[in-house]
Amino acid sequence: MEILDEAESEARRLFSLPAGQKLMALRSPAGATGYGLARISPFFNKNMWHEGFTVMGSPIDHARKLWPDDFQRFCDVIEDYQKKMKELAITLMHLILKSLDLSEEEISKVVSSGGASTALQLNSYPFCPDPSRVMGLAPHTDTSLLTILYQSTIDGLQIFKNGVGWVLVSPTTGSLVVNVGDFLHILSNSQFPNVIHRVVLKENQQRLSLAYFYSPPVDFHVSPLAMNSATNPLYRSVSVREYVDIKARNLEKALSFIRI
Numbered sequence: 001m002e003i004l005d006e007a008e009s010e011a012r013r014l015f016s017l018p019a020g021q022k023l024m025a026l027r028s029p030a031g032a033t034g035y036g037l038a039r040i041s042p043f044f045n046k047n048m049w050h051e052g053f054t055v056m057g058s059p060i061d062h063a064r065k066l067w068p069d070d071f072q073r074f075c076d077v078i079e080d081y082q083k084k085m086k087e088l089a090i091t092l093m094h095l096i097l098k099s100l101d102l103s104e105e106e107i108s109k110v111v112s113s114g115g116a117s118t119a120l121q122l123n124s125y126p127f128c129p130d131p132s133r134v135m136g137l138a139p140h141t142d143t144s145l146l147t148i149l150y151q152s153t154i155d156g157l158q159i160f161k162n163g164v165g166w167v168l169v170s171p172t173t174g175s176l177v178v179n180v181g182d183f184l185h186i187l188s189n190s191q192f193p194n195v196i197h198r199v200v201l202k203e204n205q206q207r208l209s210l211a212y213f214y215s216p217p218v219d220f221h222v223s224p225l226a227m228n229s230a231t232n233p234l235y236r237s238v239s240v241r242e243y244v245d246i247k248a249r250n251l252e253k254a255l256s257f258i259r260i
């Protein structure tokens with residue numbers, strides 16, 4: 001798909017800028033978008049071999065700072081990428097929720113009530129002379145319903161499988177990885193379990209990835225909707241806003257805070 005190549009090339013162009021230039025678009029302490037460390041960094045006492053750039057909607061304010069005379073191409077490609085990923089996320093969510101026997105009415109509440117919360121995260125794991133000594137991205141689950149991940153050509157993504165351990169998910173040309181996040185885990189009463197994943201660098205080349213996070217609107221209350229008659233709800237109802245806040249303070253323990 002052409003848009004994957006274009007978005008990858010724009011991400012590469014951004015991360016190739018001199019450090020001083022990238023710092024012009026630094027995420028502000030209270031802000032959610034812009035250039036900076038991985039969001040999960042505060043939970044770990046070692047830095048990760050990673051730099052990121054977060055977009056929500058139009059990236060124009062930050063793009064103007066990065067390329068004062070040439071920001072339009074980046075904005076066009078990144079906005080188009082988000083539009084395509086959103087369409088795909090909605091299609092996937094419909095299929096998943098249908099498979100869980102939710103009614104059309106319930107599905108439309110989850111998927112389209114008042115617009116989703118979405119974010120696009122551009123990730124770069126720069127060239128590293130000794131990859132065996134660094135952590136790319138520490139283990140975590142995504143907070144989203146689902147995350148559509150494009151990893152270009154370099155290995156690194158691993159998922160944790162119970163009873164097996166860490167399993168490498170190698171990139172395949174033109175393919176996307178879909179990760180189940182915490183919100184789908186709650187909504188499906190853990191029939192679609194969230195996936196613990198991390199990035200371990202093996203090759204001494206720069207690695208790029210683009211993660212599109214799709215979540216319900218901030219005021220939506222997520223609760224286990226999909227249950228067969230034999231099961232009890234495992235989680236209490238929680239608004240997206242409240243859960244994001246719990247996660248920001250507790251990371252991987254967040255689900256245990258809403259466990260019934």
Ligand SMILES: O=C(O)CCC(=O)C(=O)O
Nearest residue numbers: 121123151157199209211
């Ligand atoms: O770089 C990757 O393959 C994974 C990125 C990721 O997990 C994230 O941005 O949440």
Ligand SMILES: [Fe+2]
Nearest residue numbers: 140141142197
């Ligand atoms: Fe992730």
